[in-house]
Amino acid sequence: MRFAREELTALITNIREIDDYNVDRVFHQVVSQSYPVVLRGIASDWPLVKKAQESDQDADRFLREYYNGTTVHAFVSESDIEGRIFYTDDLADNNFRKISTQMDSILDQLRENRNSRSAQTIYMGSAPIAHCLPGMGAENSLPHEGIEATVRIWIGNKTTVAAHYDAMDNIACVCAGRRRFTLFPPDQLENLYVGPIDFTPAGQAVSLVDLDDPDMDRYPRFAEALKHAQTAELEPGDGIFVPSMWWHHVKGLDDFNILINHWWRQCPSFMGAPYDALLHAILNIRDLPKSQRDAWQKTFDFYVFDAKEENVRHIPEGRRGVVGELDEITARKIRATLRNKLNR
């Protein structure tokens, strides 16, 4: 069974839009609710957006003015992958090459491809602005005082990144070209047919279903995921809040796309990556006998997922160790213990 693109679009609801955002408080505003929102026009007065609205050439020139010549990573594919940054059919490899290059040669290549209508895919993802375009972030990012955000730039032509989640909260702003975001809530994991988690196209595990042409015979539960999907097409100047752990499929619709995003975490910096805990649990828990695993599930609930002060209230406050409050000192101790125990 196959869906036509129009049928699919009709199935998927639109992401909620808010227009009463306060640009100076938007980071606090969006996290007070944990669902995605579209922020139309939030970046419309950024100089880069204005240049891009004039022409691709103006945006291109603007970037070159700030570029400091540092090496960046990019994905390219000569083959006809139709912009889909993905795996080869057998999942043995990526369907693109990872290269280290200069940002101006990426811009050159994109310009050449625009003129020659080449099918070559070019995608430079998540390059920190502070690293490659110093100074540009001041007027071309959302005010994030008091928020430890990393601001990244994404440049490419018509590309599709399959649905994946990021552990960080994300506000992404389209600067040039149109971009379509399609989001699925975290609980749709089982319906998205996710590929390997440790060998991925761009760092995060992706849904193996091609959203543009889903094979429903092969991936029948994807029909359920579609019922929960939300979508939005963004124009230059528009922003979107993609909450942490929400699956997002991102499609650059034009020959020249620029996006700037802000990633941040709502937790102290001494906390590590939750993904590491998942790996650790796969190593040490998943293959235990069921009765033991069930007991550990309860134990995890007690200390982690449903942790509350009353669970440990019977232990004197200074004696609670790692099940007490987590602070910088306790985090250090846990890190040292884990590091030692891992080495066996």
Next chain:
Amino acid sequence: MSNHALLDNVTHADLRVNTIYEKGHGFDVNSARVFPVEFTQLQMDYPLFFVKSAETGHFETIALLGFSEGENLYLRDGRWDAAYLPSTIARQPFLIGFQEQDVDGIPTKVPVVHIDLDHPGVSYTEGEPVFLEHGGEGPLLERVTSILMAIHEGHESSKSLSKLLIGLELIESVNVEIEFRDGSRQNLSGLYTINEDKLRALSADGLDVLHKNGHLQTVYMMLASMPNMTRLIDRKNSTLET
């Protein structure tokens, strides 16, 4: 011959290192690259010199281990006959390599451990295991990793030493002519050392620059190592018939 591979705990799970300080076990070299950070220990046992790198034009520091090609006079009765091993000897058969990785979106050259699989010390039956039973890093590998990091840093300090001494014109070439007790003669060329006269005449400013860069000590340690040349000749003579 060398066959370098990126070390990993799956491909090389059963790898062991069996270090034997004898002729024919991978240590038949007459010099070892050394770095300023280890000069204090090295000057007790080895004569230290500069050689000029054909590749970079920099002066690099070496410990002289023997006179003819492949002659290592510190290999004695299956042990290394000195209190301190130069780090480029102690690291073997491991090497440092670099891998470009993405670190928070920034292309970064990350140092990684390689192994020379053709080194005679590489074994699957004898010696100290590289990895622990379940893939953790064994004590040998932990030790070697820190040695490799020191070597990595040593390359940087070596470059700064070379630039500094060239600038101060403190390096001079030496021609060493030796007569061993069996009457054979050897001429060592391509070695450089500290010009003592120029060092004595060095201005306060020059001394200050050396000191501030941490290399005043390096220079004196090199000079202090010179009597080891006589001891190295003694080592050679003790192997010869009169």
